[in-house]
Amino acid sequence: MRKPASIQRIKPGLPAVVVTAALMLTVTACSPAGNASPSDPSGSPATAGTGVPALEANPAAVELLPASIKASKVLRVAIPTNEPPTQFYREGTQEMTGTNPDVARLIGEALGVKVEIQVANFDSIIPGLAANRYDMTVSSMTPTTKRMEVLDFVDYMQIGTAIAVPKGNPGGIKDQHALCGRKVGLLTGSYQLTVDVPGYDKECAAAGKEGIQRSEFQDTRQAISALTSGRLDTVLADSPILNYAATQNPQIEVAATYEFAPVGVGVPKESGLVKSVSKALDAVIRSGSYAKVLGKYGLESSAITDARVNFAQ
Structure with a gap:
């Protein structure tokens, strides 16, 4: 990943x-x-x-x-x-x-x-x-x-890791460097939560920006529900899962896929x-x-x- x-x-x-x-x-x-x-x-x-x-x-x-x-x-x-x-x-x-x-x-x-x-x-x-x-x-x-x-x-x-956003990407999130201050959904225990986000938070701090606002979920279905209801700006998870979810849910799209x-x-x-x-x-x-x-x-x-x-x- x-x-x-x-x-x-x-x-x-x-x-x-x-x-x-x-x-x-x-x-x-x-x-x-x-x-x-x-x-x-x-x-x-x-x-x-x-x-x-x-x-x-x-x-x-x-x-x-x-x-x-x-x-x-x-x-x-x-x-x-x-x-x-x-x-x-x-x-x-x-x-x-x-x-x-x-x-x-x-x-x-x-x-x-x-x-x-x-x-x-x-x-x-x-x-x-x-x-x-x-x-x-x-x-x-x-x-x-x-x-x-x-x-x-x-x-x-x-x-890899993927970033899912609402259809049309209203927040303009193009990659992992645009997550500072955002409400991000993550799976409990995931690599994204335990390794990626702490690293991104350091980048945010170094740039004088607010850290990532984390919300944890047991599965991606729950996280995507929070995304489509406006409670999250984005979801960060494994690329096969979010790529598949985007083919099934017209309310979301994948803004970026990276780090395979x-x-x-x-x-x-x-x-x-x-x-x-x-x-x-x-x-x-x-x-x-x-x-x-x-x-x-x-x-x-x-x-x-x-x-x-x-x-x-």
Whole structure:
């Protein structure tokens, strides 16, 4: 979600398969992201109905699995919700779909284990991993130095940050340098809130300007509602989510998209999972299944070629 040069911007058009997520925003509106929901038991070896291409188990990755996972043959994966196209409920079901659940399922296939999706608020995921409620997270989480104190990360996709504004951009916000004194909506626990905005505030102070007025939300739907009702000037969040939201909501537009960089699968340091997950992701990224999953949601340009381990952004 942060830097490397020569990375293409995410394509604005999304395939029809994702359009059903527009209804999902209204369906899930009565169910906050943090509400407990039934686990999604889909995964390796049975991914029927999930739309995830089949992928053979990678023997080297399987061999590196911790004994507990080898015995249970289950990988508990924490993922937020209400954020199409990265994660959302399939219409009329409690089954999670989107790039993050599908990548998690590909990792499960490569490891020869069943993936159980556990829905959680983003800011509760790291504490949940520490408490052994989950084995892994695939949640568009940016590897930062602070997060790497407790988690190991393996890169799996690249995304950017986007700035959403009311249609017509009445506030004239063209980039992140125009946020001083503005009312900005941010997702709780996000990279934008914890890393970007503190940096922007320093720039504002250095220029003798008022700092950013922050408002936190558990999901982007809530933040966009505040934006369209006039309570916010802008929303700052992951680019796939805001780009998609702008295609579904005629009241908003994306004013800027910037700072693309990889996000990573997170596993607790003491779990011993990082070696097997790294080997599995190497196999996933080299497979045709990886490109098919990203293409399914219009995120082909989010593909990476190297599953780097613990590369802080």
